[in-house]
Amino acid sequence: MQPRCGACMQLTGSMNRRERNQALQANKLGAMWAVLDRAISGALEDYSPSSAAILLWLSYWPPMSVSELGKVLSLSQPACSRAIDRLAASGFVRKSHSGSRETLVEILAAGRIEAMRLQTQRLSTLSAMLSTLAKSEQAEFTNLLNKLLAGAVENRADARHICRFCDHGVCDGPFCPVGCRATQIEQSAQGDDRG
Structure with missing residues (x-):
């Protein structure tokens, strides 16, 4: 479906290929x-x-x-x-x-x-x-999902909010990219405090 309004067409028309792909x-x-x-x-x-x-x-x-x-x-x-x-x-x-x-x-x-x-x-x-998804696609998707989830974490409170619906019996410890990222952030902050 193509955008109908002139402003939408002007916006997408002014994008280069990379910007359009990102959008x-x-x-x-x-x-x-x-x-x-x-x-x-x-x-x-x-x-x-x-x-x-x-x-x-x-x-x-x-x-x-x-x-x-x-x-x-x-x-x-x-x-x-x-x-x-x-x-x-x-x-x-x-x-x-x-x-x-x-x-x-x-x-x-x-x-x-x-x-x-x-x-x-x-x-x-x-x-x-x-x-x-095929099995190989699921594995690739999992890797990408792990990166996206870890990238969304700024602190432990973020991690808890992101994981509020999760099955913590399945996704815990090293299997949880969100919790792992929160731990990395905390350890980095502790290292900065000591240094």
Whole structure:
């Protein structure tokens, strides 16, 4: 489909071949986001992305405070609290007070089962998308994906946010380009502090 507006045609017409190819790749990457968003939204059913991320995150990590969870999800404390309250009403999580003023959130057995179900659906949906690639293409795609993911990380908080839906039992340690990059950044900062 060709752009119809004059301004669009003028913009693309003024690009050299390299710029046009980069714009085309970026455009396709943006379109892929729409495809992934639709697929993941379908896999997560009626859950909001925040509620699903809370269940999935807590299924791998120990109880954490509402404010810590909000940082992982990039949600305000009140928005995070509302999502947690909905999950608590369903019997999936429980809020409790720690010795300090913070409220801790922990996943319950029913929540762990629901998180496993959602994670299975999520991974199955995304695996089906990958099955359109040949085995050699999948290996190449994995290498490229690792580079793109690592390149998006600026700090540990970024890493946690990027990986909020991940199956940490599968993608952990040296298999996680996001966590590895966050560790490299932290080690580099420690080296700079010592030097």
